[in-house]
Amino acid sequence: MLLALVVIAAMGMRVSGWAARLSENLFAQGIPGKVPACATCHGLRGEGGGEGVFPRIAGQPAAYLETQLKAFRDGGRSNPLMSPAVAGLSDADIGAVAAFLELEQPPFAASPTPDESRLARGQRLVALGRWDMGVPACTSCHGAALQGVAPAIPALSGQSSRYLSAQLRAYKNGARAPGPLALMGRIARGMSGEDIEDAALYIGSLQAGASPQIPRPAAPESYVAKPQSPDGFVPPPEAAIPEGPYGELVRLGQSIFEDTPKYAASYAGNTLSCRNCHLDRGRDPKSSPMWAAYVHYPEYRKKDGLVNTIQMRIQGCFRYSQNGTVPEADSREITALVTYFYWMAAGLPVGVKPRAAGYPKLDPPKEVPSPERGARVYASNCALCHGEGGLGRSSGGQQVFPPLWGPHSFNWGAGMHQVDRAAGFIKTSMPFGAGGTLTDQEAWDVAAYVNSRPRPQDPRFTESVEKTRELYHADHEYDYYGREVDGLVLGAPGALEERDKHSR
């Protein structure tokens, strides 16, 4: 019977009637003489309690809750109250309670009195991260409103500062197991004690449903651009974006970079945003930073046989990576992006290509990249965020993790479809917060796997897939365009739809 509940919950349907009542009873009353009621500590609807000591468990992904409860019960996670409390729960009980809690939405607790300067510091960490310390923005994985992303990534919204900082400290000092791919362990170790307190303070202060925004200081930080060396370049701090029309355009460019489908809605052809490939909003030196790009255009590109201005280069991203419509060179969108890049490049010499330009290059692979081996690497390291089917993961109606193939990903003309480029990016930056953990060969293999999946047609398609491969793909080693994989010719008209049908 409880198994049936789990199945219903897993199907994403609202738990109702007798089944819901049963799991609600378990939550509210426990199992007499065996398991104490969850509500005793975690609040009548799972909203948390004990002045923040007991976490909010309502609204968390059921799978995440199950994992945690089983960990408490079986010893993977240890807590003097929880471990004995859940000892008497069967897997079915756990599934039932988790399914019930996922759908609960009690109001948030009152915000703590904020300390403005610490809150602002926490906000920066939560909304922007500290990528130089390996700390992505919390929103990158937990969602724009920290609402969590099923199945594995818990909501942080509505959680008390006290609980959050306790958990981050536990991750940092190893008292809590580091979780999937050991990500939270790594990230917490990249945070100072002060970082942890301030980030937790800020998240605890958020109103229900609020998305962390980039903090905007009352008066911009004063910043005077000085000549800098192209190597070791540090862009101006976000807080130094000035007031006035220039600063507004920089901010618009930043917003488009952060959420392309929202801020360049007329041109975005998929759910990707610029920042998906250019981490830390285009600042990260390891993922083709925009400050480095800005200073080496205009440049001749073999891709279109033209000298490209920075505007034309961005248009290319809309056409290929965004699989979208190309904005005019003087459209507000392109101008805003150019202005954002210009602002970010302050102090960099024109025409001196920084070493950071483009993506890191790996040595040639020892063995020919293998999609088969890559599929295994993918399942263990990538599927957590990008999904088994490569379609990415959404939460709250917004794409959190980008699709890597399929109809909503970049097309066969995008730079990232090239195996060598993808391998360099994956090796240094993936998984988020754990760059460098794959071997070079694993990076090559998983890049080959991702790039041997179907995706939207190359917009330069001419005549036939053979002709198009000859014109635009023959030069790139390990380019799967036009090759037959699993009985389908990649890039052939209809191949994407065909594969899409199979995977349903």
Place this chain on the structure above:
Amino acid sequence: MLLALVVIAAMGMRVSGWAARLSENLFAQGIPGKVPACATCHGLRGEGGGEGVFPRIAGQPAAYLETQLKAFRDGGRSNPLMSPAVAGLSDADIGAVAAFLELEQPPFAASPTPDESRLARGQRLVALGRWDMGVPACTSCHGAALQGVAPAIPALSGQSSRYLSAQLRAYKNGARAPGPLALMGRIARGMSGEDIEDAALYIGSLQAGASPQIPRPAAPESYVAKPQSPDGFVPPPEAAIPEGPYGELVRLGQSIFEDTPKYAASYAGNTLSCRNCHLDRGRDPKSSPMWAAYVHYPEYRKKDGLVNTIQMRIQGCFRYSQNGTVPEADSREITALVTYFYWMAAGLPVGVKPRAAGYPKLDPPKEVPSPERGARVYASNCALCHGEGGLGRSSGGQQVFPPLWGPHSFNWGAGMHQVDRAAGFIKTSMPFGAGGTLTDQEAWDVAAYVNSRPRPQDPRFTESVEKTRELYHADHEYDYYGREVDGLVLGAPGALEERDKHSR
């Protein structure tokens, strides 16, 4: 009778019949017992002789020849052969011979055997100048084919290297009077002995009618852009423009900059070129250099209330300074100019506004700038090149000196119509090769004079001249737009045509 000849010649008509024969006789036979025949030394048709010792005098502007002959006769210019030879000539004789010679076009003498490296050095000097030493390109004043510009500027084409170097040395050491505005004296003093020899060698080697081109080395000079300080910045040498599509686009931008009506023919609305206001092809640090502009855009401009990319800024020049049609932001013309500027800015830090950006600013004038005083400054210092009527001077069908007002000049929206900007430019850069010779007050006065003349309508014209003045001109001190000068309201519809009629 001889006076009539002069009048005919001055009217630009072909000297013919008995009048021509008379002056030809004077040239070919002299005045027996009194004046030796010019042809004895200068060749049967004035092509020069004595292996380059005796200059080519055919095809020179009649007024220039008259000035020189009178100077030899009256002691202003001294030469052991010429001074006694012309002692017996009357003003009328001189006028007749000068009028005859202006229209003669004997073939050029054979080129001397060239020394390639010295020729290339000379070519750079002739076509590009050495502006840092106060030496403009020879072509800036003598015309694109060195054909001379009537009335005052002699042709250099067809002249022997020997004669040219002798004259430049004479200018340099003071043996020849420095000529109008003392320009040639200053310029020759800016040249080294080697400069003089090489420039003369190159000019002597030119085929009839050939225009000096920017030298293009067989293999571009190797040049590695290095970070440079914005103050004291030196752009890459012209010879370092690389081969290939990028270099070709840089060259196209340079050509458009050099001769806008020719290379951006669809968009140029007058006979001005970019280089007329931005000397040394946009490299000169004293006249709003393009390398300095490149690194501080995108920037907010009050002029249009928008953040301007460098493309938009250049579009503004086409609209106002060119009084033309605005090319699209991604047109080949704008892209070529942007690429040229980018190439020129190599090594300059982005976003750090160099001190050289824009035009030099003068201290406020001691007295309110006076067009009346300015008219006198203009007549003595500017009319030589820009003409009494401000319409500039052409030669060989090409504009050599730009019009400063009237229908073919910049319009009422151009930056240069602002008196403060014009005053700063004039003070530091005018006359060509003699910047800094006017007092500040003279520069203010002559700028006021130039800017109190009629010119094409402000393209932002709205409703009426009063309304347009209020919207766009009221903020600029000493802006003559909408003011009444000599009974005409400047900028009022029809004012330009009215003034044009008066001045004919």
